[in-house]
Amino acid sequence: MQSAAQRKQTPKTQLCINDTTDGGAKAPPFFYALQLRRRAAKVRLHSISLPLKAIIMRETHKGSCLCGTVQFEIQATFKKFFFCHCSHCRKGTGSAHGSNLFAFDADFTCSTGEEAIKSYNVPSSRHRRSFCESCGSPVPTYDRENSFIVVPAGSLDTPVLAEPTAHIFMGSKANWDEKLEDVTKFDELPK
Structure with a gap:
C-alpha cells in the first residue's frame, strides 16, 4: 500500500488502478473516478461559506x-x-408600491447627470425621494455621510438578482391592489 506522500506523486491514471478504498481491496477505475467527483463536489460545497444570496448580490x-x-x-x-x-411610495412612483433595494456601506458614483438629480423630502417624515429633473424618473437616494442607499429597483439596467424580502406598509395599500395575480397578463400592449 502507498503512503499519502507517494500517492501525491503518483499519476492519476495509476491511482485509479492502485488506490484502495476499503482497507485493502482495490477499487475499479470507474468507482474511483466517482469517488473523486464526490470529494470534489463536497469541497466545492464547503468552500461556499456565505449564503448564496449574499454572494450573488455582492456586485456592481x-x-x-x-x-x-x-x-x-x-x-x-x-x-x-x-x-x-x-402612501409616499405610491405617490412617488404613481404605482401600487415602491420596489426599493436597501444597502449600507454602499459606493454610489454618477458617471453622467449628477447635477440633474433633485431630491424631495416629505415634510414631517423621513421619506426622501430623488429623481431626474429632466424626465422625473426615480433614481437612488444616497446618504453619503452614512454610506446608506435606497435604490428603486426599476432604475437598474443590470439584472436584479435579489429576491424581494417583504411587502411593507400593507395597511396603506391601495384598495385596487388586490388579487392582482388573477388579472389577465400580456407580454406586450394588448391589441
Whole structure:
C-alpha cells in the first residue's frame, strides 16, 4: 500500500488502478473516478461559506433614468428588497408600491447627470425621494455621510438578482391592489 506522500506523486491514471478504498481491496477505475467527483463536489460545497444570496448580490450595479441623463454605478450588498405600499411610495412612483433595494456601506458614483438629480423630502417624515429633473424618473437616494442607499429597483439596467424580502406598509395599500395575480397578463400592449 502507498503512503499519502507517494500517492501525491503518483499519476492519476495509476491511482485509479492502485488506490484502495476499503482497507485493502482495490477499487475499479470507474468507482474511483466517482469517488473523486464526490470529494470534489463536497469541497466545492464547503468552500461556499456565505449564503448564496449574499454572494450573488455582492456586485456592481449600473443604472439610469428614463431619458438617460442620469447614469450611475453602485457597489453594494443589498440587505433588503422591500415592496413598500405606503402612501409616499405610491405617490412617488404613481404605482401600487415602491420596489426599493436597501444597502449600507454602499459606493454610489454618477458617471453622467449628477447635477440633474433633485431630491424631495416629505415634510414631517423621513421619506426622501430623488429623481431626474429632466424626465422625473426615480433614481437612488444616497446618504453619503452614512454610506446608506435606497435604490428603486426599476432604475437598474443590470439584472436584479435579489429576491424581494417583504411587502411593507400593507395597511396603506391601495384598495385596487388586490388579487392582482388573477388579472389577465400580456407580454406586450394588448391589441
